[in-house]
Amino acid sequence: MSRTAHIEPQVLAELCRGNLSGSKASKVRAHIDSCEQCQSAQSRIATGLVSMADIASEQAPDLGWDHIGARIYWSTSSERRAKERGMTPTRRLPWIAGSVAVVAGAALFWGLGGNEAHLDTRIALSEPEPVQASAPNPASTTPEPIPGAVIFAQGPVETDGVALDLDAPVLAGTEYRTGAGRLVVQFGESSAFRIAPNSKLAIERLDSEKIALRIEGRVDVDITRRLPGQEFVVIAGRHEVQVRGTAFRVDFTEGDLGVQCIRGKVVVTDGSHGVHVPAGQRFEILRDALGDAALRALPIDGPALDALETAMQMPMLSTWDPEWSLAGATALVEVEGAKGQSIAVDGSFVGEGGFVLRTSAGQHEVAWLDRDGSLSQSRPYEAVAGKRVRATLPTPRPIQRGKAERKRQLLAAMSTSKRAEQCLAKLTKHGLRSGAYLTLEVGVNEDGSQSHLNLLDSNLSPTIQACLRDVVDAQELPKGSAASFRFRLSY
Amino acid sequence: MKQVGKRTGEHPAIGPSEEKRAEAELIRQCIAGERYAQEQLYRTYCRPVAANLYRVLGDRNDLDDLVQEVFVIAFRGLPKFRQEARLSTWLYRICVNVALGRIRTRTRRPPPILKADPVEGDVRVSPDSPQTLLEREENKAKVYRILEQISPKKRLVLYLHEIEGHDLKEIAYLVGANPVTVRTRLFYGRKEFYKLLAEDAS
Numbered sequence: 142m143s144r145t146a147h148i149e150p151q152v153l154a155e156l157c158r159g160n161l162s163g164s165k166a167s168k169v170r171a172h173i174d175s176c177e178q179c180q181s182a183q184s185r186i187a188t189g190l191v192s193m194a195d196i197a198s199e200q201a202p203d204l205g206w207d208h209i210g211a212r213i214y215w216s217t218s219s220e221r222r223a224k225e226r227g228m229t230p231t232r233r234l235p236w237i238a239g240s241v242a243v244v245a246g247a248a249l250f251w252g253l254g255g256n257e258a259h260l261d262t263r264i265a266l267s268e269p270e271p272v273q274a275s276a277p278n279p280a281s282t283t284p285e286p287i288p289g290a291v292i293f294a295q296g297p298v299e300t301d302g303v304a305l306d307l308d309a310p311v312l313a314g315t316e317y318r319t320g321a322g323r324l325v326v327q328f329g330e331s332s333a334f335r336i337a338p339n340s341k342l343a344i345e346r347l348d349s350e351k352i353a354l355r356i357e358g359r360v361d362v363d364i365t366r367r368l369p370g371q372e373f374v375v376i377a378g379r380h381e382v383q384v385r386g387t388a389f390r391v392d393f394t395e396g397d398l399g400v401q402c403i404r405g406k407v408v409v410t411d412g413s414h415g416v417h418v419p420a421g422q423r424f425e426i427l428r429d430a431l432g433d434a435a436l437r438a439l440p441i442d443g444p445a446l447d448a449l450e451t452a453m454q455m456p457m458l459s460t461w462d463p464e465w466s467l468a469g470a471t472a473l474v475e476v477e478g479a480k481g482q483s484i485a486v487d488g489s490f491v492g493e494g495g496f497v498l499r500t501s502a503g504q505h506e507v508a509w510l511d512r513d514g515s516l517s518q519s520r521p522y523e524a525v526a527g528k529r530v531r532a533t534l535p536t537p538r539p540i541q542r543g544k545a546e547r548k549r550q551l552l553a554a555m556s557t558s559k560r561a562e563q564c565l566a567k568l569t570k571h572g573l574r575s576g577a578y579l580t581l582e583v584g585v586n587e588d589g590s591q592s593h594l595n596l597l598d599s600n601l602s603p604t605i606q607a608c609l610r611d612v613v614d615a616q617e618l619p620k621g622s623a624a625s626f627r628f629r630l631s632y
Numbered sequence: 633m634k635q636v637g638k639r640t641g642e643h644p645a646i647g648p649s650e651e652k653r654a655e656a657e658l659i660r661q662c663i664a665g666e667r668y669a670q671e672q673l674y675r676t677y678c679r680p681v682a683a684n685l686y687r688v689l690g691d692r693n694d695l696d697d698l699v700q701e702v703f704v705i706a707f708r709g710l711p712k713f714r715q716e717a718r719l720s721t722w723l724y725r726i727c728v729n730v731a732l733g734r735i736r737t738r739t740r741r742p743p744p745i746l747k748a749d750p751v752e753g754d755v756r757v758s759p760d761s762p763q764t765l766l767e768r769e770e771n772k773a774k775v776y777r778i779l780e781q782i783s784p785k786k787r788l789v790l791y792l793h794e795i796e797g798h799d800l801k802e803i804a805y806l807v808g809a810n811p812v813t814v815r816t817r818l819f820y821g822r823k824e825f826y827k828l829l830a831e832d833a834s
Contacts, residue, residue, distance in 0.1 A: 210671065213674060
C-alpha cells in the first residue's frame with residue numbers, strides 16, 4: 142500500500158467490520174485521514190454494511206400461506222395421482238379400496254372442522270380476461286359427426302322422451318333425462334361425460350368442429366384429447382363453460398351455476414365477461430351475476446379435491462375407434478349387485494348396485510366392497526361381442542348385529558356436529574399431530590339411544606378426549622339394530 | 633431456517649438425537665403421503681423459506697410462486713433426501729437454487745425491497761423517525777441494486793457469505809459447488825461489490 146494508491150474497497154469493508162489486524166488497521170486509518178476519496182468510500186461502505194445487516198434480519202412478508210399450501214398440496218397430490226394412474230389394473234384395485242378409505246377419513250377430518258387452516262383461501266385473480274372465441278377450423282367446410290356411445294347406465298334414463306336404448310347412436314340433437322338414474326357417454330378416446338341424476342342434457346353439437354352440451358343439472362366432463370380446432374362448450378343457461386382440455390364438473394340448478402375444475406382449465410363466460418377456473422379451483426355464481434367484478438375462482442381444499450376426483454372417475458372403453466361397429470366390437474354387461482354395494486370392474490370402481498356397462502369383448506374382472514368396507518376377491522366373466530351378459534354378484538355378507546351401519550351412522554352424525562368442530566378447533570389450536578387417536582366402545586340400543594360409552598384408549602390431551610367423548614355421548618341415532626362396537630377416531 | 637452454523641465451521645449435520653428422530657419420522661410420514669405430516673412440514677418451514685427467498689431476491693414479486701416451487705421440489709425430492717444434513721439446511725439449499733434460477737431468468741430488476749409501505753410496518757416497534765426508516769429502506773434498495781450488477785453465481789455466493797454469514801464449506805453445500813470454486817467466486821464477487829458500493833454516489 143503506497144501513500145498515493147487508494148485503499149481497496151474490500152479492505153475498507155474489513156476495516157469497518159474490525160477484521161484487520163492492529164498494525165494494518167492503523168496504516169489504513171492513517172491513509173483515510175489524509176484522503177477524502179477514501180473517507181467517502183469508507184462512509185458508503187459502512188452504510189452498506191449496516192444495510193446488509195438489516196437485510197439479514199428481514200422477516201418474511203405476509204403471504205397467503207393457506208393458499209400456497211393448497212397449491213402445493215394440489216401439485217404434489219396431482220403428481221401422486223398421475224403416478225398411481227399408471228399402475229396396472231390388478232395393482233390398482235387394492236389401492237382404490239385404500240384410497241376410498243383415505244378420502245373418507247380425510248373428509249371426516251375436514252368435515253369436522255380441520256379445514257380451519259384453509260379458510261380465506263380466496264385468490265386475487267386479475268381482471269377477468271377477455272375470452273377469445275375459438276376460430277373455426279378453416280380446413281373443414283362440413284364438420285364430420287363424431288360417434289358417441291353409452292358406456293354406462295344406471296336406473297331410469299330417458300332419451301327424447303322414451304326409455305334409453307343402449308345401442309342407439311349418440312348424435313347431435315339427442316336429449317337425455319336421467320331421473321333417478323345416471324349415464325356415461327364416451328365420445329372419443331379417453332373423453333366422456335357423465336350426467337348425474339335429476340339432470341337434463343341436450344347434445345346440441347357433436348362433430349369435428351364443435352361439441353356443445355346444454356345442461357340443466359349436473360354433468361362431469363373428462364376430455365383428454367380434442368381434434369385440432371375443435372371447440373367444446375357446456376351451456377348452462379346464458380353462460381358457457383369453455384373447455385381447454387380438462388376434467389371438470391358443471392352444476393347448473395335453478396339458475397345457479399357451479400363449476401369445479403380438477404385438471405386443465407375452463408373459462409366461464411356470459412359473452413361479455415369471462416372468469417378462468419384453473420385446476421384445483423371452483424367458481425360459483427348465483428343467477429346471472431357474472432358481471433360482478435368481485436367474482437373469483439376459489440381453491441378447492443385438498444381433501445375435497447381428492448374426493449371430487451374420486452367421484453369424477455368414470456368408466457370408459459380403453460380403446461376407441463370411430464369406425465367401430467359398437468354392437469360388433471363391444472358387449473353390454475348387466476351387473477346386478479345389492480343396493481349401495483360399490484362395484485369395481487377391471488380395478489376401477491364403476492358404480493353401486495345394478496347398472497349396465499359397455500365393455501370390450503374378452504375377459505373382465507368384477508369385485509365389490511362389502512358393507513363393512515372389505516374388498517371381495519375379484520371374479521372373472523367373459524364378455525362376448527354383440528351380446529348382453531349378466532354378472533350377478535352374491536348377496537353381501539349380513540352385517541353382524543348392525544355394527545357397521547351403526548358406526549356409519551355415528552360418523553355421519555359427528556360429521557355435522559358443531560360441537561365436534563369446536564373439539565377439532567381446540568385440537569388444531571393445541572397442535573394437531575398426525576397419529577392422534579381416540580378409541581371408544583359404544584353401545585347402541587334398538588331405539589337409537591346409547592346403552593354405554595367407554596373411553597378405551599387415546600393419546601390426546603384429557604380436555605380433547607372429554608370434548609370428543611361428550612360429542613359421541615350427545616349423538617342420538619335412528620332406530621335400528623342394537624349393536625356394541627369399538628369406534629376409533631384418528632387424525 | 634438459518635440452521636447452518638454461522639462462521640463457526642460447524643458441519644451442517646443433524647444435531648441431537650431426539651430432534652433427529654422427530655425429523656426423520658416427519659420425513660417418513662411425508663414420503664408415505666400423509667397429508668398432515670406434509671402440512672406440518674409446510675407450516676414449520678413456510679415462513680423461513682419465504683424469508684430466505686425474500687432476502688436473497690430483495691423483492692416479493694411472485695414470492696408465493698417461488699415458495700410453492702421450493703416445497704414442490706422438496707416433497708418430490710424427499711425420498712432421495714439422505715438426511716446427512718438437517719431438513720432446514722436441505723430446504724435452504726433448495727431455496728438457494730430456486731432463487732438462483734429466478735435471478736437468472738428475470739430480465740429486469742423489479743422494484744426494490746419494501747418500497748410500498750416501509751414506515752407503517754416498522755413504526756410501532758422502532759424508535760427511528762420515519763425519515764430514518766425511509767433512508768434505511770433506500771440504503772437496502774441500494775445494496776440490492778448493486779448486487780443486481782454482479783453475475784448470478786457470484787452474487788449468490790457473496791450474499792450467502794456477506795449477508796447470511798455462511799462459511800465456504802456451507803456455501804459449497806448450498807450451491808452444490810467445490811469450496812475452491814466458491815472461494816474464487818467470493819473473491820471476485822466481493823471485489824466487484826465493494827468497488828461498486830464505494831463508488832455508488834446515488
